[in-house]
Amino acid sequence: MGGGGVADLVARARDGQPRAVARLITLVENEAPELREVMARLAPHTGHAYVVGLTGAPGVGKSTTTSALISAFRRAGDRVGVLAVDPSSPFSGGALLGDRVRMVEHVSDPGVYIRSMATRGHLGGLAWAAPQAVRVLDAAGCDVVLVETVGVGQSEVDIAGQADTTAVLVAPGMGDGVQAAKAGILEVGDVFVVNKADRDGADATVRELNHMLGLGAPRGPGDWRPPVVKAVAARGEGVDEVVAALGRHRGWLTDRGELGARRTRRAAREIEAIAVTALRRRMAGVADGRRLAALAERVAEGGTDPYAAADELLAGLTGGGSAAGRGR
Amino acid sequence: MGGGGVADLVARARDGQPRAVARLITLVENEAPELREVMARLAPHTGHAYVVGLTGAPGVGKSTTTSALISAFRRAGDRVGVLAVDPSSPFSGGALLGDRVRMVEHVSDPGVYIRSMATRGHLGGLAWAAPQAVRVLDAAGCDVVLVETVGVGQSEVDIAGQADTTAVLVAPGMGDGVQAAKAGILEVGDVFVVNKADRDGADATVRELNHMLGLGAPRGPGDWRPPVVKAVAARGEGVDEVVAALGRHRGWLTDRGELGARRTRRAAREIEAIAVTALRRRMAGVADGRRLAALAERVAEGGTDPYAAADELLAGLTGGGSAAGRGR
Numbered sequence: 001m002g003g004g005g006v007a008d009l010v011a012r013a014r015d016g017q018p019r020a021v022a023r024l025i026t027l028v029e030n031e032a033p034e035l036r037e038v039m040a041r042l043a044p045h046t047g048h049a050y051v052v053g054l055t056g057a058p059g060v061g062k063s064t065t066t067s068a069l070i071s072a073f074r075r076a077g078d079r080v081g082v083l084a085v086d087p088s089s090p091f092s093g094g095a096l097l098g099d100r101v102r103m104v105e106h107v108s109d110p111g112v113y114i115r116s117m118a119t120r121g122h123l124g125g126l127a128w129a130a131p132q133a134v135r136v137l138d139a140a141g142c143d144v145v146l147v148e149t150v151g152v153g154q155s156e157v158d159i160a161g162q163a164d165t166t167a168v169l170v171a172p173g174m175g176d177g178v179q180a181a182k183a184g185i186l187e188v189g190d191v192f193v194v195n196k197a198d199r200d201g202a203d204a205t206v207r208e209l210n211h212m213l214g215l216g217a218p219r220g221p222g223d224w225r226p227p228v229v230k231a232v233a234a235r236g237e238g239v240d241e242v243v244a245a246l247g248r249h250r251g252w253l254t255d256r257g258e259l260g261a262r263r264t265r266r267a268a269r270e271i272e273a274i275a276v277t278a279l280r281r282r283m284a285g286v287a288d289g290r291r292l293a294a295l296a297e298r299v300a301e302g303g304t305d306p307y308a309a310a311d312e313l314l315a316g317l318t319g320g321g322s323a324a325g326r327g328r
Numbered sequence: 329m330g331g332g333g334v335a336d337l338v339a340r341a342r343d344g345q346p347r348a349v350a351r352l353i354t355l356v357e358n359e360a361p362e363l364r365e366v367m368a369r370l371a372p373h374t375g376h377a378y379v380v381g382l383t384g385a386p387g388v389g390k391s392t393t394t395s396a397l398i399s400a401f402r403r404a405g406d407r408v409g410v411l412a413v414d415p416s417s418p419f420s421g422g423a424l425l426g427d428r429v430r431m432v433e434h435v436s437d438p439g440v441y442i443r444s445m446a447t448r449g450h451l452g453g454l455a456w457a458a459p460q461a462v463r464v465l466d467a468a469g470c471d472v473v474l475v476e477t478v479g480v481g482q483s484e485v486d487i488a489g490q491a492d493t494t495a496v497l498v499a500p501g502m503g504d505g506v507q508a509a510k511a512g513i514l515e516v517g518d519v520f521v522v523n524k525a526d527r528d529g530a531d532a533t534v535r536e537l538n539h540m541l542g543l544g545a546p547r548g549p550g551d552w553r554p555p556v557v558k559a560v561a562a563r564g565e566g567v568d569e570v571v572a573a574l575g576r577h578r579g580w581l582t583d584r585g586e587l588g589a590r591r592t593r594r595a596a597r598e599i600e601a602i603a604v605t606a607l608r609r610r611m612a613g614v615a616d617g618r619r620l621a622a623l624a625e626r627v628a629e630g631g632t633d634p635y636a637a638a639d640e641l642l643a644g645l646t647g648g649g650s651a652a653g654r655g656r
Contacts, residue, residue: 036635043633058386058480126482132634152386153481154454260628267634268624272611274638275645279607283600296596300588305371306460306595307364310602317603 006034010041013140016079018113024136025115028129031277039132042139047263049081049138052246053163055151055185060171061195065233065242066148070106072243073144081137081145084116085130085159113137124277126155131162131270151185161188162266164259165249167242169193170209172201186212189226191245197230197238206230224252279317286316334362338369341468344407346441352464353443356457359605367460370467375591377409377466380574381491383479383513388499389523393561393570394476398434400571401472409465409473412444413458413487441465452605454483459490459598479513489516490594492587493577495570497521498537500529514540517554519573525558525566534558552580607645614644 012020027035052069056062066082073080106112117133130147137145147163149156160166168189192213194205209228219225227245231238253259283292295309340348355363380397384390394410401408434440445461458475465473475491477484488494496517520541522533537556547553555573559566581587611620623637 036633039633039635043627044630047628047630135634150480152478153484155482156480263628264621264624267627267637268620270634271620271623271627271637271641272608274634275611275641276604276608278638278642280600280604283603292596292599293592295599296592299371299595299599300375300591302372302375305364305367306463306598306602307367309595309599310606313599313603314606 006037007041010038010139013136014042014045016110016141018110021113021136021140022115024140025117025133028132028136029117031124031128035132039135042135045139046135047138049134049142049145050165050250051134051138051145051147051163051266053160053166053188054146054148054169055157055160055166055188056169056171056193056195057151060151060169061233062148062150062169065167065169065193065195065231065239066146067106068231068233068236068239069146069243070112071236072239074106074109074111076243078143079111079141080113081140081142082112082114082148083130083133083137083145084114084148085126085156113140113142123280124273126159127269127273128277130159131266131273135270154184157185157188160185162269164253164262165190165246167191167193167246169195170205171196172199172205190224190249191242192226192228193238193242194228194230195233198232198235202230222256224249282317283313286313291316334365335369338366338467341464342370342373344438344469346438349441349464349468350443352468353445353461356460356464357445359452359456363460367463370463373467374463375466377462377470377473378493378578379462379466379473379475379491379594381488381494381516382474382476382497383485383488383494383516384497384499384521384523385479388479388497389561390476390478390497393495393497393521393523393559393567394474395434396559396561396564396567397474397571398440399564400567402434402437402439404571406471407439407469408441409468409470410440410442410476411458411461411465411473412442412476413454413484441468441470451608452601454487455597455601456605458487459594459601463598482512485513485516488513490597492581492590493518493574495519495521495574497523498533499524500527500533518552518577519570520554520556521566521570522556522558523561526560526563530558550584552577610645611641614641619644 009020009023013024024038027038054062054066054069063084066084070080070082106114115133115137117129126149130149134145134147147160149160151157151160151168166188168185168191170192172194192209194202194209196202206228213226213228227248229238229241229245231242233239250259253262286292292313295304295312298304299306299309337348337351341352352366354360355366382390382394382397391412394412398408398410434442443461443465445457454477458477462473462475475488477488479485479488479496494516496513496519498520500522520537522530522537524530534556541554541556555576557566557569557573559570561567578587581590614620620641623632623640626632627634627637
């Protein structure tokens with residue numbers, strides 16, 4: 001694809017043409033060389049979208065909740081982008097299942113763009129790909145971008161946690177509060193949703209979450225206290241309350257100047273992921289990868305340790321000395 | 329801790345003293361500066377352990393299977409180390425729950441060392457920490473090291489997939505074959521275990537897995553064909569068959585010279601993770617982090633794009649030019 005092709009593609013994506021948006025996100029999935037130009041052209045048009053992360057264990061109803069939130073934001077007139085990086089989500093199963101049953105009502109809506117993303121095995125991984133895909137949806141004119149990730153897995157929780165507002169979903173009877181804490185998703189939640197709240201134990205789950213959230217660091221008077229909202233997303237119950245809670249958090253972010261700070265932190269992670277991926281590519285390329293292979297053989301045989309090997313690898317990369325430094 | 333302290337600690341860990349092993353893995357969890365010396369001292373004593381990865385979705389019975397495998401390896405006289413990096417595993421819940429009920433029979437066995445590991449939020453993450461913890465268990469004289477990770481999440485699946493032999497667990501009635509494929513764990517499996525095989529649908533799951541495995545790339549006559557084994561780990565049924573399948577894979581690895589190749593690949597990933605973490609630390613340290621913060625602000629405001637920012641960051645790091653290179 002030549003420069004003219006990229007310029008045209010970006011112009012059509014900014015015009016909201018779904019196929020152009022799809023093509024740009026495919027470039028992200030493929031770690032395509034054109035991305036550098038794509039991102040340069042998109043940059044002036046980013047920063048409009050409100051980015052909401054949704055995460056939770058498999059089975060808590062993330063996809064149903066995402067679908068209900070799409071409807072709610074659409075009623076408010078927002079253009080909505082959805083990025084599903086949850087491998088267990090029906091949104092993500094396209095290639096294998098085509099199971100998007102719940103999304104039928106949104107598929108024909110030109111104000112909604114839904115995209116699942118697969119990155120497994122790519123060099124940069126989720127930390128590299130997801131923010132760039134969000135950037136595409138943002139520049140394409142989405143007012144809200146929902147990022148759905150499974151709340152199990154380090155990379156996946158990190159991605160959801162880098163939204164403007166992160167909603168953590170739990171369901172009654174899954175030992176959920178404790179499970180959430182163990183999976184590290186309590187820390188990233190700005191809003192908690194106890195979904196399937198018509199089930200037994202919903203109130204106990206709300207109490208448990210409130211208790212665990214109260215155990216955190218003492219908060220100042222203006223600090224954000226994550227609310228716990230009950231919902232039955234499959235029936236649309238509680239969805240307005242969830243949207244209201246997201247809105248309150250967004251207002252708090254704006255009032256406190258925290259929105260800009262969060263976005264700067266997100267950009268820092270994005271820059272870092274691109275830089276690290278470039279460095280990994282360079283490391284793999286040192287002496288056509290033979291240096292890393294030779295070092296790895298020595299480590300596998302016990303002839304040296306991985307820190308000393310990393311030093312040698314980095315010395316070849318940067319011309320520096322004890323590059324891996326100390327453990328810390 | 330001084331140099332003498334580290335030497336003493338390593339000597340006691342090599343002597344199989346559980347508290348010394350525990351302390352070394354805590355150093356890994358804490359990304360402690362002493363690790364460089366620890367790993368240098370351990371290196372000559374590594375490469376003995378047979379490393380088995382166990383992964384699968386929450387609820388398939390990973391912990392029960394791990395426990396049953398411990399018993400089987402113990403009956404064969406092996407010293408066994410277990411590293412549980414599964415946040416949903418009872419082995420990993422120590423700090424919150426102390427729920428190790430199933431492990432009671434093993435806790436008092438000096439031939440078994442069980443350790444859960446938490447790495448969330450650490451700079452290097454799982455890719456950095458897990459192989460170093462395995463290295464500790466290996467050098468401490470374990471004949472077998474079982475690495476249990478949840479089969480959801482990019483980092484977690486990658487960790488299990490870097491074992492000598494990787495066992496993927498599924499359970500009937502979880503839409504498991506397709507789910508496994510979506511989560512990317514089909515590719516990493518050397519042995520498949522259909523656990524809870526007394527449930528309805530076990531045979532269908534076996535057929536489905538065999539079918540999906542058959543869809544892979546055509547195999548040569550000497551290539552490994554992952555077997556699918558039925559088990560009811562909670563009752564010990566099928567566990568000997570699982571151990572036998574692991575043993576056949578181990579034999580195949582050895583006969584083909586593939587064991588060394590796998591270990592070299594694992595060492596390469598380990599070296600790379602250490603090098604990348606060192607580089608990330610350096611990037612965060614460029615101009616005390618002010619350069620990354622300033623670049624991130626410009627990206628968040630749309631004043632530049634993340635690739636151009638990564639270039640600038642890397643130029644400061646390595647003195648080079650267009651460091652992030654092309655997208656690819």
